[in-house]
Amino acid sequence: SQQGEEDPQALSIQEGENATMNCSYKTSINNLQWYRQNSGRGLVHLILIRSNEREKHSGRLRVTLDTSKKSSSLLITASRAADTASYFCATGQGGSEKLVFGKGTKLTVNP
Amino acid sequence: GAGVSQTPSNKVTEKGKYVELRCDPISGHTALYWYRQSLGQGPEFLIYFQGTGAADDSGLPNDRFFAVRPEGSVSTLKIQRTERGDSAVYLCASSPTRAGKETQYFGPGTRLLVL
Numbered sequence: 585s586q587q588g589e590e591d592p593q594a595l596s597i598q599e600g601e602n603a604t605m606n607c608s609y610k611t612s613i614n615n616l617q618w619y620r621q622n623s624g625r626g627l628v629h630l631i632l633i634r635s636n637e638r639e640k641h642s643g644r645l646r647v648t649l650d651t652s653k654k655s656s657s658l659l660i661t662a663s664r665a666a667d668t669a670s671y672f673c674a675t676g677q678g679g680s681e682k683l684v685f686g687k688g689t690k691l692t693v694n695p
Numbered sequence: 696g697a698g699v700s701q702t703p704s705n706k707v708t709e710k711g712k713y714v715e716l717r718c719d720p721i722s723g724h725t726a727l728y729w730y731r732q733s734l735g736q737g738p739e740f741l742i743y744f745q746g747t748g749a750a751d752d753s754g755l756p757n758d759r760f761f762a763v764r765p766e767g768s769v770s771t772l773k774i775q776r777t778e779r780g781d782s783a784v785y786l787c788a789s790s791p792t793r794a795g796k797e798t799q800y801f802g803p804g805t806r807l808l809v810l
Contacts, residue, residue, distance in 0.1 A: 617798065619801075625784070625803050625804050626699075626801045626803040626804055627786070627788075627801040628801075629798045629799070629800065632798055672737050672738075681726065681728075681745070681750060682728065682740035682743055682754065683738075683740065684740070685730075685738045685739070686737050687736055687737050688737050
């Protein structure tokens with residue numbers, strides 16, 4: 585079963601705009617990771633935020649984590665057409681070694 | 696360096712047949728995972744290896760699915776008596792140590808179609 589729920593399911597924006605995607609989860613976590621997937625194939629790791637962190641940056645990406653609300657957000661600033669992809673959040677939980685993924689947000693950046 | 700590789704890229708088989716999917720993890724990574732992704736869904740965990748042993752196989756849907764990693768590097772996911780519902784992209788990932796705490800690096804996946 586999938587724990588994370590991304591919101592929105594789909595997002596369409598113009599190049600240069602910012603894109604914000606949200607993720608909610610249900611149980612306590614060790615960390616939360618965001619991945620990108622192009623054309624339904626391999627996932628590319630974007631950023632990992634640990635449960636004791638609140639915000640993390642990587643280039644044009646900004647991730648926040650609110651463990652009290654069991655939610656995270658991914659912000660992509662100054663979006664580019666090449667950012668068009670599906671974005672998934674995944675949680676690492678307790679003593680489990682697996683990642684639990686949400687259903688993803690499909691982002692379309694129009695040139 | 697080389698990433699995770701998976702073969703074949705695509706596999707078409709008939710219902711009832713046996714298939715093997717191969718995963719070559721990043722060299723030196725001790726942890727290896729298999730996930731399955733159906734259309735429009737996120738990946739779902741199947742099995743996790745730490746070294747040669749399957750440390751967690753709780754995600755395998757039934758006893759038609761089996762995976763091995765005999766020498767602690769390459770892994771093979773085996774599906775017996777395939778069913779149309781097994782059609783999905785099978786993803787392999789590896790990480791240097793224990794997961795849930797480290798980034799998992801994914802391969803390109805094998806797209807399985809059962810006719």
